[in-house]
Amino acid sequence: MDFIPFIFIFGVVSHGLLGASYYKKINDGNLEKILYFSAHIFIALAFFLRRSQVHRERVYVPIIGNIGHSSLLIFFILTTFVLHKKYRVTFSGESINLNLLCMLGQIGMIIMYWIEYSKENNLEIYKRNEHIIKSFKIIIFLMLAYFYVRVAFKEDNKYSNIFVGLLMICILYILLTYGTITDKI
Secondary structure, eight states: OOHHHHHHHHHHHHHHHHHHHHGGGOOGGGTTHHHHHHHHHHHHHHHHHHTSHHHHTSTHHHHHHHHHHHHHHHHHHIIIIISTTTOSSSOOGGGHHHHHHHHHHHHHHHHHHHHHHHHHHOHHHHHHTHHHHHHHHHHHHHHHHHHHHHHHTSHHHHTSTTHHHHHHHHHHHHHHHHHHHTTOO
8 A cells, every 4th residue: 555645645534533523612702713623624635635746746735734734833822822721622731831842843844844845846955955854854743743642632632522533643643753764755
């Protein structure tokens, strides 16, 4: 089985499932949750488009992916520093470092979409920095895998509709780490 199409389909399903299961949590009192919901829908769309080599070469794919990851970044900035008492998925108090880790991971993903775009459109620059890029990707993927597994198993989430989506995204980042280490992606 070819790893790349599998990983992109898994990305569509995991982000799509989390977005869909999160839709019920949107209400008038928590409009910031629209950011979280829409972020995962944009990321699912980016994964869907990346299945095709033709789409991977187009600038709209990193733009769509960056809209998704930027929305997550804004969501976590808001819920960590402005609305942290109001939201269950994020951590507060001594665990604020976990949210900061997620924010760094989102910035890393934003950068990564442009790196992947440059790989498709300017292979020479990508090849010159391939070792650094590979290390960067592994670090970002592992940070986000750790974040999502911790959030999935948080007491409030273990028995909620979003548990499976959170866990699938953790697995997605583990698969992306494996694919990067083994040069399958």
